[in-house]
Amino acid sequence: MVSYKQDVMTKMIQFLPISGRVTEISDFTTTAGHEDSGCTKFITVTDAQGGTVNFIVSPTTYVVDQALIQIGDWVTGYFDGNAPVPLIYPPQYHALVMVKINPPQHVKVDFFNSQLVSHDGQLKINLSPFTQLLLTNGQSFTGDPANRNWIVLYSVATKSIPAQTSPYRMILLCH
Known part of the structure; x- marks a missing residue:
């Protein structure tokens, strides 16, 4: 029998960050239909080691300060490390939170x-x-x-x- 505390812990979001420079932004198309067209963005980020990650930034993604993210910006995307992801390269994550890096913040x-x-x-x-x-x-x-x-x-x-x-x-x- 699983205790309530263990069950809560297994459902907890594990916020994992990936930071890098935005190299591409495009519309993410879904099979849902025309009404969704343009509502979700596909943001490609390259980290300091040259690794590439794609973030799906949907209307439910919280963008800190509603910052306009553009190619060349440094960003950090947070995704749920417990969520299933497709086994593709480059990795593709649904962004829960996006932050445009703005030192000294x-x-x-x-x-x-x-x-x-x-x-x-x-x-x-x-x-x-x-x-x-x-x-x-x-x-x-x-x-x-x-x-x-x-x-x-x-x-x-x-x-x-x-x-x-x-x-x-x-x-x-x-x-």
């Missing part, structure tokens, strides 16, 4: 536990009165931030393990 997309530590243990959030907690539609989030999937935007962090930061904005991913 740092972005972390992950599940944050009851202590506000990321699932991978690399970042701890220290909320401040200046931290904006938002929904993807731009409205304020007023609930408990613990045990949720967040897009965390911050500028500085400690060099400790886990690194600690007081983010300026957090966007709740309600999947």
Whole structure:
């Protein structure tokens, strides 16, 4: 018998990032029909080691700051590492979140536990009165931030393990 906690853990989204330079953008065509034409983009990214990845960016993909992504931009795409993917080359992932890299802004997309530590243990959030907690539609989030999937935007962090930061904005991913 599988416990409830194990069942929840197996269904948890594992946000995996891939960063690189955008080398191509095209419309992603589906068999759904003409009404979907142009709604989904196919973004090809080449990482620093020369590897290529294709992201499917659909209307449900959250693009941080609604940034216009263009060829030549550096981006990070986050996908669900637990989701099935076709065994093709280059790999093709459905992007859950896309971030146009804009230093000195740092972005972390992950599940944050009851202590506000990321699932991978690399970042701890220290909320401040200046931290904006938002929904993807731009409205304020007023609930408990613990045990949720967040897009965390911050500028500085400690060099400790886990690194600690007081983010300026957090966007709740309600999947």
